[in-house]
Every structure is written in structure tokens, then in C-alpha cells.
Amino acid sequence: MLSLMIVVLAAFFIPIVLHRMQWIAIPVVVAEIAIGLILGKSGFGLIEQVPTLELLSNLGIIYLMFLTGLEIDFELIRASKKGCDSSKPNPLWISVFTFVGIFVLALLIAWVIAMLGIVKAPFFMTLIIATISVSVTLPVLKDKGILDVPLGQTILLTAVIADLVTMILLAIYVAFRRSSEGITSMLLIGGLFLAVFLIYWFLIRFVKPSNMIKKIQRETISIGTRGVFALIIFFVALSESVGAENILGAFLAGALVSLLSPDKGFISQLNAFGYGFLVPIFFVMVGVKLDLWGLLNNTQSLLLLPLLLGAFYLSKALVIPIFSRFFGWKRAVASAVLLGSTLSLVIAASAVGEQLGMINATTNTALILAAVITVLTSPMVFQRLVPDEEAVNCVRASLIGFNPVTMQLARDLTRGGYTVTLYGSDKSNLQHMEGSSFKMVELPSNDIDTLKNAKVFDAEIVVAFTKVDEDNLLIAAAAEEQGVNQVIARHETKVNLPEQSQIKVISAFFSNVTLVKAMIEHPSLIDLVTTQEHLQEIRMNNRAYHFIRIRDLDMLGQSLVLRILRGNEVITPHGDTVIHLGDRLIVSDTPEHARRLRRLLGS
Template sequence: MGHGDLIPLFWLFISIFLMQMLLSRMKGAQIPTILGYLILGILLSYYGRGLFHQEEMNWLDNLSEFGLYYLMFLSGMEIDFNILRYQKGAKLRQNPLVIGFLVFAGSALLAFLLGTRINQIDSSTQPWMIMLILLTTSLGIVMPVLKETRIIKSQYGQLLLTSAILADLITMIILSIIGGSYQSGFTWRQASVGLLLPLSVILYQAIFRLKRTSFWHKEIRKNSVVRLQGLLAVLGLYGIITDMTGSEAILGSFLAGLLLASFHLHDHHPFKEQLEVLGYGLIIPIFFVMVGFRFNLTEFLRSPQALGWVPLLLSTAYIVKVLPMMCLGPILGMRRALAGGFLLSSRMTLIVVAASIGMRLGIINRGIQDAVIVVAIITSLLSPMIFSMSIKSPS
């Protein structure tokens, strides 16, 4: 790699810093940071392509993909087991996990009904594939927005985070299995995705026992570099296992974060702060910028078929999330329930992955796939902004 190959990264560093400074001056507008990164990527794709040559950007795409995995890792790390754990004597409706399952069930029912309707419009589509596409929620957007609005540790924030986790986790598992078995049949390779759960238990026990040894206190506890390298090694191990099973690497990354969350690191724990600074300061912004950069708006506008699918898919994308959350109005208040429904309607990476899998399997058409990308962009831009404007103060 020559010096010139790093030029795109240098320009990204400068652009991201300038965007961050602009957003800092616009705090009154309540624009989510990730929204700014997406807009930055779209602007660079139109006005800065001369600075980014394709032959120099392949490795940058790989760095962007790692940013997604790291974001999934931090998302798993944010789970508060104390809030999710059922408290004796507490009402079931106060448990975020129970409510999250009910919201997911309601969304799944609506998504399947709407998928059946879309199948009547285009018989080449499969209702269950449309259901999976509509069920996705961008945990990569929900988690940073909740963190930015400082409500992630509240019961309301944990409810939204849990609902997003269930939507992404269940669809990730189903897509991981279906993606490799729909045409070739279910094999032991797809079944081996179940190894991730016992692996998590084994790693937890191993780390728990290691923390009691003198080696941990002498070589690891006082050396932040070794701790970070060990953590990245665990993340890499999950990545290898997911690759061997043919499942999605985002599933392994999330489980790795969940493993770390089980050790109950508080918000201001030095190690947790180091991980977040590394992620939100360097790796994750590159991922969001590249998502915006890779979207070709001109090509989309030239496709009448894709344009025709956007209004229908966009409306259904909001219906399957907002209506179930509205049922929680008596518990949360209608304003917060609606705001949460819009935030959960944010979709980005997983919905695009689901659409590409459906296209590869021949169960959705090209027009729907292109429209799904636009729906992902629109919901990623609008939903966090609507939520941030609706939540006036931290809960």
C-alpha cells in the first residue's frame, strides 16, 4: 500500500471532523450525529468523488464493514442485565424483555399480513421474505440515538433497545440459516450456528476464572493495551465461528458485546470508555459515511419500477413498528410510544442484507431490492430526527 492509497482515509478524517464541528454548533436542531455522517457520505459521493478513486477504496470498504461489526459489539455491550432480569413482585408489563417480545410479535403479525398483500401485487415475492425485511430494525441507529439522548439506561430506553435487539437478533438468525439452506437444503453447517451460544457460556466461565488468577492482576488488569488486544481476539474468534457456520458476522459481534456486558462494566469504567472512544471516534463514523457514499441516487431515479415500490414499502415499514408501539400508550404515554415506534422504524444495514439475500434466492425482484435501499436511507434520515425532536429531555 502506497502513500496515495491512504488519501481517501485522510479526506474522511478531515470531513468527519468538520461535520462533527458543524453538528456541535447546531445542537438546538437536535440532529443525530449518525444522520450527519449519512448526509456527509451522500455529499461526498456527488461533490467529492474526485478525491476517492475506486482502486484506492477497496480496503476502506473493509474498514467500513469492520465499523459495522464494532458497532454491533458496542450495542451488545450496552445491554443492562439488571433491567432485563425479572424482579420478584414486579409486574410483567414493567419488564423490557416481556414488552419487547410483545412488540416484536405484533410487528411480525403485521409484517406477514402486509407481505401477503405485496405477494398479491407481485406473485414472484414470498410473504415470509417481505416479513423478514419489514421486521428489521437498525440497532446500529437505535443504540447511538438512545445514547446521544442520554436515555439508554432508563426503562424506556432499555425497552426500545431490547425491541431493536430482538428484531435484529431473530431476523439475523433466520437469515443466517435461510440464506444458506433455502436452495441447497438445511445442512449441519447451518445448524452449527447454535455453537455460538455454548461458546459464549464457555468464554464467560473462562474469563470469570481468569480474573481470579494472579496472571490477570499482574499482566492484564494493569495493561490496557493487552486488555484491548484480548478483547479484539475474542471478537475475531466470534467472526471466525460465524464465517465457518455461514451465518452473519454481525450476530457474532453482538454476542461478543453481550459477553462483555455480563461483567457489568459501569458507564464510566475506563476500559469501556476506551472502547467507545475507539468506536465512535474512529471506526463507526467511517461506516456511516460509506453507507451514504455508496448510495447511487441518480441510478435509482432512472428506474420507474423501483420508484413505484418506495411509497408502499415506506408506509409498511412504519406501520409494522408504529402500530404495536401505540398499544403501549397507556404504559408509556402516547407521545413516547409514537416516538419509540418511529425510532424502531429506522432501518439500514440488515434490511439491505435481507433484500440482497432475497434477490439472490430469486424470491424478490430487482425493483423491490432497489426500493428497499431507498427506504433504508429515508428511515435512517427521518426516524432519528423525529425521535430526537419528540424527546425533549432525558427520562
């Protein structure tokens, strides 16, 4: 029990140490493997491979494969199949072509490695080289805020397809290796997938909408967790009985649960159990079993480490020309590097390969170390090459005129996620300029040519708020002529604009009268508009959500859709109201969540 205690304590303290030392670039799983390496047979030898740890480690890899299957986002695949605007890239088709290219390159590289006499099973090595870690790509894409845009969706779908296909091919290949009756093995594995389909159909058809199940859920809170573990054990036993690996059964169980679209809270519970107990034990034990000294003493296996590392990245080379057509060269290179990251499936596959005698212990060590290096380097390179989506998609606003009103407006817009630049010809009367969170540009004058040269009209919003009313109208007219989407001008007297003009005119006098009147007659409405969780207008331009009911928009969360503006029509929505392309949604939401909704619905 001493070894078990050391492993559990190590798993507990690793995240704490990483946080305290601010080593945020190091994934927790990599640190767990490293501590196992230090405390295992390659280090101090404090951890022994006792039966209890072996059992928990085996359960850990089974549950890890279940979580890997659970990470497959079938909703993303369904949304991609619906298709977006024809002028925009389709993530699903790009991902399919990309994976085919990756697999062909991996096959060629594996044959070269086999010809060098380093490995004896080239197809097995192909499957290892072609794997991509969803558990690495998904958090990176979320962190960058690009998970909901075409680039992020394409990267994630490529990783998901790679995980799914390589896992299935690995199961078939292992079944053939273990049994001389290849056709029988193929039919049995086909029967396994048929069982998945039948269970899914049964759950959707009879169980999920059942009132009895809903009643049991209310009375027995843990019924969902019990069902998941029963499903895992059932598929693990079934996969082993047909000659496939137990990791395939666990993976299929996870994919089946993902197909049922469980609540996010329930998924969090499953992740918490796995990553809080079983999975850390597995990764620590991976480090314990690594034969580092055997690798260092074996010249051939030592040379295999850089060769495998190069193979992981070189196999993703075709990502660059494919992605560059749609996303640009810089993002294509970054995507290829990120898709080169792999870990969980490499560890699982290499363990199977070692058991079947296809690779030896030192080759297994080289594979895992190469995978660990990809997990360390790929996210950092991607982070440096790809800007945050929020910074890329921020709405730009140009404010003309240095005065207290534009200063406060610039602060509020910046907090709301806008990219604000304040222009003016004299800022000597303003104080505390050095702490501004927005850009300020002092111009020699406010004439139109000067503003054009300063690229004032390159923004989506232009507000002319100088002291001279006539200058404000001239600036607004020039902005509208330059194609600015939203133009606002200050003018204290009533002005008659051309009927086709979209310029909005604001007067301090009339604004004050209107505001005070609204505070008297509708005080709650003013509070709603001026609090931190204020009203946001979001335009719906994403074809994937055309004719979708509001109740089916899971991304809304706690947001409240108050009105839908459709042409000249104002709609008070309810759960069954469908949204159309071009709709403007008036939403009560925080600025941060509203920016995410704009990315989802506006792309």
C-alpha cells in the same frame, strides 16, 4: 490513497460542521452517508472503491455489529425478570409481546410487497422491516431522562429483542440460502451459539476472578482491548466457517462482552475506537456505493422508497394498543414512531441481500434511504410527544407568603429540581420579580377557600410562612387534611399540636439559636449541608433493588450514602449493607445526580 484521505478528512470534519451549523437534529451517521453520496458515484465521483477502502469498510461493518451487540443491556433484562411492583407494568413481558406483534405484522407486509412483484424473498424483507435501531433509541431515551422508568425500559428492551432475534434469524436464513443442506447449517449455527455459551462460562468461572488476569491487567494496560479484538476475529472466522455471515459472529462477540459487564470506561474506549475510525469510514462508503441515479431512473424502485418507509412504521402499529394500556395513547404513539427507526442492521442486511442476489442495487439504495429518513424523523417526533421525565416527576412545592425568606427558599428549591409556586396576597414590597425562575400567584387573601380554589394543596410539599402565626397553623392543618405529604408552618411561639399530626413547626428565633450553636460545635457538618453538593434524602420504593447491597448499586457513582433511616432505626452503612423497601437514604450528592437516583430507586 487519495480516496482514503478524502474519506478520513470527511469523517473528521462532519461532526465539526454539524456543531458549527447547529444541525443537532441530524445524526452524524446520516451526515456521513450524505457526504459519501455527494462525493461518490452518485455525486462528484471523487471517491473510488479502492481495495484499501473496501477492507476498512468491511472492518467497519464488523466492528459496528460488535458495538451493536455490546449495546444489549443484559443487566436491564435481569432487572426486568426480577419483577417490579405487581401494580406496575413489567417491561420484559410487554417487550416480548410487542416484538411478536411487530414480527407478525412485518411478515404480512413483506408478503404483500412480494405479491406486488417488487421483491423475491419475503422472509428476508420481513427481517429488514422488523429491525429496530438500538443506536438510535438509546441516546433519545437517555436525552429524555426516561431510560430508567418503565416506559423507557420497555422501549429499549423491545429494540434489543428485535436486534437480537432478527440478527439470529438472518444468519440462519442466509445459511439456508447458501447451502442446500439446511439441517447441517442449522446444527453448525447451533454449535456457534454453544461456543458462545462455553466461552462465557469459562470466562466467568476461571478468567474474570483470576489473580493472574488482574496482575496482567495492571502490567499490560491494553490486555482487555487485545482480548476483545481476538474475540471478534475468532467469532467472525467461526461464523464464516459454519456458513453464517461474519456480522453474526461480530454481533455475538459484542453480546458476549456485554454479558461480562465490563467497566464503563472500557466500553467508552471500545466505542471511541469504533466511532472514531472504522465506523465512519463504513458509513461514508455506504453513501459512496449508493446508486441514487439508478433509483430515480427506475420507476418501480422509486415507488419502493415510500412503500418501505410506510412498512417500517406500519409494522410497529401494534405497539400503540399494547403500550396504551400501560403508558397512555400519546406515549404509545410516540413509542411506535421511535421504534420505527432503523439503520445499522438494515444496511448490513441489505448488503448481504445484494451479495446473494435477493435484491438489486436500486432496491438496496431505497432501503438505505428509507432507513435514513426514519432516523431523521423518529427522534424528532418522539421528542415532541413525550415530555422530559424530570419535568414529569418533579416534586411540587407550594410556598404561602410573599417575603424575602420564601423568595430565597423558592430559588434554592428550584435549583434543586423542585417545581415551586409562591402564593401570597401582597407582593408590592418585593423587587426584581420579573426574573424569577418559579411561578408566583397573587391571591386576594390567604383564607382556606381561596387557597383551595388556587390548587395550593395539590402539591407534595406546603410551607405556610405568612406574617400571621395563626393563619399559618390554619393553612397547615388544612393542607394536612387535604393529604399533603409534607407540611411546614412558621410559628414564633411554642405550640402544642395533636399527637397524630405530622405538621412541622419552625420558629425564626429557635432556628437561629440552633443554627449558631451548630456552627460553633459542628462547623464541618454545616458546610456539608449548605454547599452545592449537599445532603439529599432518597426513599427506596423500587422492588428491583430490594435486598441489594450498596456496593452493587452501580448507579451511585461518586455519591456517598451516609445514613439509612429504617423505621425508627438509624443505620451507618458500609459496602455490604443491603437496602430494603421503604428505606430513606441520606446521600451526599449533587442535585442533578440525586434526581436520577430518585427516579431509579423511587419508581
